[in-house]
Amino acid sequence: MNVLLTMLGMWAVTFASRYLGLSLGGVRLPPFWLAFLRFVPVSVFAALVVPDVANAADAPRRAVAALVAGLLMWRSRQLALGILGGFGTYWLLRWLGLG
Structure with a gap:
């Protein structure tokens, strides 16, 4: 109950x-709050991803994949491209036995 x-x-x-x-x-x-709220999704995403990357057994591989994903999202401004690039990098490094 x-x-x-x-x-x-x-x-x-x-x-x-x-x-x-x-x-x-x-x-x-007000414009201050609109500017402030633009950073909420990025902050929530970082709060969810960073602990999982840092505390994993394969942390170096995950860190490289997260860096690639972040760079792709930063340059392209497309979340889907960053996610696919990060996953692709992670699985490529895993397949090559690196990290």
Whole structure:
């Protein structure tokens, strides 16, 4: 029962925050907040990827693949190309037995 109550509470908080954000659609944010929010996806992505790269047994191989992915995304501004390039680099290094 405790798990069910926790899940319902998490759902309620998530639903309320998203509903509030969507219902404020007519509100214009100041330029500072718009500039600040541009960096949220990059920050979340880094927070998810960096610990996995740094704490893995094959960390050097993953670090090279992450660097290639980052460079591809930076130069092309295309997330899909960066992801495919990073995965391709990782599997190529693994196949060659490097890293």
